[in-house]
Amino acid sequence: MVRITSLPDPRHPDPTDAPPLRWGVLAPGGIAADFTDALHKHTTQRVVAAGSRSAERAAAFAAAHGVERSYGSYVELVEDPGVDVVYVASPHTQHAEHALLAIAAGKSVLVEKPLAADAEDARRIERAAKAAGVFAMEAMWTRYLPQTDIIRQLLDDGVLGDVRIVTADFGGNARFDPTSRLFDPALGGGALLDLGVYVVSWASFAIGRPAGVIAAGTLAPTGVDEQVSLILSSLSGAQALLSTGLRAATPSLATICGSEARVETGSPFWSASGLRLVQGGDAPVLDWNDPYGRPHREGMSYEAAALARFVTEGRTDSPVHPLAEAVQTIETIDEARRQLGVTGVGSATAG
Numbered sequence: 001m002v003r004i005t006s007l008p009d010p011r012h013p014d015p016t017d018a019p020p021l022r023w024g025v026l027a028p029g030g031i032a033a034d035f036t037d038a039l040h041k042h043t044t045q046r047v048v049a050a051g052s053r054s055a056e057r058a059a060a061f062a063a064a065h066g067v068e069r070s071y072g073s074y075v076e077l078v079e080d081p082g083v084d085v086v087y088v089a090s091p092h093t094q095h096a097e098h099a100l101l102a103i104a105a106g107k108s109v110l111v112e113k114p115l116a117a118d119a120e121d122a123r124r125i126e127r128a129a130k131a132a133g134v135f136a137m138e139a140m141w142t143r144y145l146p147q148t149d150i151i152r153q154l155l156d157d158g159v160l161g162d163v164r165i166v167t168a169d170f171g172g173n174a175r176f177d178p179t180s181r182l183f184d185p186a187l188g189g190g191a192l193l194d195l196g197v198y199v200v201s202w203a204s205f206a207i208g209r210p211a212g213v214i215a216a217g218t219l220a221p222t223g224v225d226e227q228v229s230l231i232l233s234s235l236s237g238a239q240a241l242l243s244t245g246l247r248a249a250t251p252s253l254a255t256i257c258g259s260e261a262r263v264e265t266g267s268p269f270w271s272a273s274g275l276r277l278v279q280g281g282d283a284p285v286l287d288w289n290d291p292y293g294r295p296h297r298e299g300m301s302y303e304a305a306a307l308a309r310f311v312t313e314g315r316t317d318s319p320v321h322p323l324a325e326a327v328q329t330i331e332t333i334d335e336a337r338r339q340l341g342v343t344g345v346g347s348a349t350a351g
Contacts, residue, residue: 008153010146015305019312020044023176024083027062027090034297036065042301051077078105093188096121103128108135114197115326117188119334120328124251138326142270144302162259166206166240168199171250183222185343190224192333196244198270201329203232203240206256209328211235215336223343272299
């Protein structure tokens with residue numbers, strides 16, 4: 001075992017070091033508001049336009065968040081010559097439609113997670129972006145956080161040894177409401193597409209494409225997945241043990257356990273927190289807590305800054321979280337939903 005005495009420094013911990021781009025927000029809801037505020041507070045990126053199907057809603061969003069222009073249609077937004085990149089913040093059942101709209105207009109695009117409601121729509125986005133030579137990226141902001149970058153370096157440097165066991169959980173407690181997007185089959189409701197995408201993506205980060213998927217869980221009265229446990233296996237013999245759900249809050253912790261050491265994240269693993277490195281025994285040899293003061297959704301500033309760097313470098317895909325990997329994550333979710341017998345958009349039993 002190689003003992004280490006310090007963790008690597010996170011790369012690009014300051015989102016203000018990225019070249020500024022002009023952003024347009026498509027579908028100005030709650031997550032779009034947090035995204036815009038994070039950009040304006042922590043980066044040199046600026047949201048300059050907002051587009052909604054409602055001109056009044058777009059104008060209200062623009063006034064509330066210091067955005068210059070607003071439009072009462074998505075077409076007007078993506079055709080604005082003063083917009084460099086479009087942030088798609090619509091419900092995930094509409095991600096493909098809106099991402100393709102932005103790509104067709106020649107705009108770089110950041111699509112909220114999950115990239116699409118099913119793998120076929122995700123592949124459509126991937127194919128369109130490649131054909132157009134347009135940058136497209138899933139907004140899996142966890143991949144761009146400082147603690148995740150440190151863990152990536154530990155993996156790349158072999159500090160953990162051969163990865164054997166990966167764990168992650170993300171559960172929230174939502175009151176059952178058949179009309180809410182969380183429980184409505186027509187809106188792609190269920191835990192996996194809403195919260196589970198984080199834990200499946202974490203497994204992909206640690207062990208790559210799974211060779212096997214085993215899913216168990218319970219369905220809500222509406223037929224969507226309410227609670228899910230997953231076992232993902234890789235050809236190397238590594239396994240990921242994952243859980244997600246809508247009816248109980250869980251600690252939101254993640255680990256990667258290797259033959260030489262393990263790393264444990266702070267809570268919640270999906271936003272800025274910290275990590276512990278354990279090498280032999282149970283006591284951490286290194287303990288790192290995020291010092292940068294960008295908690296919770298303020299951490300979305302990191303993914304926006306990363307996109308700006310990638311676009312300025314002339315890339316058409318993220319080297320940190322490529323579109324192909326985002327597609328694979330949704331393929332895993334599709335298979336889990338199929339095994340559970342989920343009904344609704346994106347499922348094998350959809351009408």
